[in-house]
Amino acid sequence: MSHAAHRFGTVEELRSDYNLLVKPYKALDDVDGKTKEEAIDKTEAMADIAFENGAVNLGRRSGCIGRGDDFRDIMKWRSLQGFFAAFSDKEKLKKVLKEYKKRDYGISVVAGGLIEEIFAMCREIGIKPHTILYSFGVWGRTELLPSEDHLKITTLCGHHMVSPAMIDHYVDLIRKEKISVEAASRKLAGPCVCGIFNTDRTAAVLTRMAGR
Amino acid sequence: MLIDREKCIGCEECFPYCPVGAIRLAEGGSVSEIDQAECVECGCCYKRSSVCPVDAIYMPKLEWPRCLREYFSNPDVKHPSTTGNGRGTEEMKTNDVTGRFGRGEAGVALELGRPGVGTAFRDLETVAMAIARLGVEFESQNPVAELMADPKTGKFNDAVLNERVLSAIIELKVPVGKLRDVLAVVKEVATKIDTAFSLDLISRVDADGTTPVVAIAQAAGFSPRPNTKTNVGLGRPLFKEA
Ligand code: SF4
Numbered sequence: 001m002s003h004a005a006h007r008f009g010t011v012e013e014l015r016s017d018y019n020l021l022v023k024p025y026k027a028l029d030d031v032d033g034k035t036k037e038e039a040i041d042k043t044e045a046m047a048d049i050a051f052e053n054g055a056v057n058l059g060r061r062s063g064c065i066g067r068g069d070d071f072r073d074i075m076k077w078r079s080l081q082g083f084f085a086a087f088s089d090k091e092k093l094k095k096v097l098k099e100y101k102k103r104d105y106g107i108s109v110v111a112g113g114l115i116e117e118i119f120a121m122c123r124e125i126g127i128k129p130h131t132i133l134y135s136f137g138v139w140g141r142t143e144l145l146p147s148e149d150h151l152k153i154t155t156l157c158g159h160h161m162v163s164p165a166m167i168d169h170y171v172d173l174i175r176k177e178k179i180s181v182e183a184a185s186r187k188l189a190g191p192c193v194c195g196i197f198n199t200d201r202t203a204a205v206l207t208r209m210a211g212r
Numbered sequence: 213m214l215i216d217r218e219k220c221i222g223c224e225e226c227f228p229y230c231p232v233g234a235i236r237l238a239e240g241g242s243v244s245e246i247d248q249a250e251c252v253e254c255g256c257c258y259k260r261s262s263v264c265p266v267d268a269i270y271m272p273k274l275e276w277p278r279c280l281r282e283y284f285s286n287p288d289v290k291h292p293s294t295t296g297n298g299r300g301t302e303e304m305k306t307n308d309v310t311g312r313f314g315r316g317e318a319g320v321a322l323e324l325g326r327p328g329v330g331t332a333f334r335d336l337e338t339v340a341m342a343i344a345r346l347g348v349e350f351e352s353q354n355p356v357a358e359l360m361a362d363p364k365t366g367k368f369n370d371a372v373l374n375e376r377v378l379s380a381i382i383e384l385k386v387p388v389g390k391l392r393d394v395l396a397v398v399k400e401v402a403t404k405i406d407t408a409f410s411l412d413l414i415s416r417v418d419a420d421g422t423t424p425v426v427a428i429a430q431a432a433g434f435s436p437r438p439n440t441k442t443n444v445g446l447g448r449p450l451f452k453e454a
């Protein structure tokens with residue numbers, strides 16, 4: 001439901017973690033073929049813009065650039081699935097949104113990140129936030145959660161395909177100098193099918209966890 | 213998911229891939245096994261990673277209700293009930309196009325098992341039955357809906373109660389005026405379940421950038437996190453604003 005909403009981190013850390021979902025309305029699948037094809041063409045054009053403006057990850061079920069898949073191959077899949085992207089720099093996301101507004105694709109766009117930053121960005125560009133999904137934290141048996149550092153990485157994948165044990169595994173390999181922090185981040189991005197996993201942020205957390 | 217004992221060499225390579233820690237060495241320590249009660253059939257140890265050097269990990273045909281584990285936990289697998297992937301709906305993602313959440317309405321979602329803890333449908337039933345007493349309607353497009361024997365009471369089909377998944381969502385929409393009552397129940401029921409959950413509230417954004425739900429939630433003892441996701445309103449509406 002909310003790949004983008006529950007990313008753990010301090011406000012300072014979250015200043016370098018933004019994300020984007022471009023999502024054509026699913027029922028477009030049931031309308032005429034021409035409308036569907038147009039929506040897919042627009043989605044592809046929107047993905048080009050996100051890619052060209054420096055998304056650190058971008059993907060969909062066909063793969064993601066964060067783990068090293070080729071962007072063109074990922075986008076060959078003609079589907080109304082839309083795509084996800086992650087950015088480490090809010091200015092890059094702002095540029096993308098500005099371009100989307102200018103080109104007026106008419107496809108839904110969801111932007112994730114610090115609320116105040118996203119709303120400020122919208123004001124600057126001249127777009128009006130339509131609907132928000134607030135995250136009101138974790139309740140119930142919170143003692144079952146892994147450490148805050150683990151959560152900063154595991155919550156980058158909304159489906160929780162990245163296990164805390166896998167993080168420990170790579171922290172150990174980094175300490176033993178058997179893998180670089182960057183390569184470990186790409187490995188951790190591997191199980192996340194969507195492309196919303198921010199490899200830059202992961203590298204920063206791994207660096208700290210490995211005591212580097 | 214199962215491990216072929218004839219093939220497994222007990223190398224433990226697959227262990228870190230499991231998000232719920234269900235893989236362990238079997239008695240004797242020379243081969244590995246998967247705890248079938250804990251495994252949520254997410255596929256992380258299998259095709260998603262292709263980690264096993266001897267292809268000992270395999271997926272048997274999953275019969276109902278065990279197949280629910282895979283539908284809810286493996287994002288590569290479609291839910292037969294919704295034909296969508298994942299556990300949720302389009303909720304606010306396309307709200308600028310669909311108008312699903314109008315002004316004066318609040319979306320409420322309890323994402324049980326999230327982040328990364330896992331849950332059994334028994335816990336979803338506990339939550340659903342507590343909230344149903346307020347006379348609310350659950351989101352019919354959410355794949356959890358078809359598991360309810362009686363959506364009016366929130367009672368689930370008994371056969372699914374012990375099935376475990378990475379997460380599943382109780383999703384509903386209420387008039388903003390009813391939100392306080394719902395949140396009081398959420399707080400109460402949080403102490404009665406065997407898992408953790410992430411809480412989401414969805415609202416249309418007013419012209420001044422505020423929403424009515426934050427003050428209500430804060431008064432009920434819930435604080436919003438500083439980051440989240442926003443539909444920025446670039447979709448072309450297919451509905452007329454009431
Ligand atoms: S399918 Fe998922 S839950 Fe089951 S053993 Fe493999 S990784 Fe663990």
Ligand code: SF4
Nearest residue numbers: 220221223224226264
């Ligand atoms: S990776 Fe394969 S061989 Fe190694 S423990 Fe797991 S199932 Fe056995």
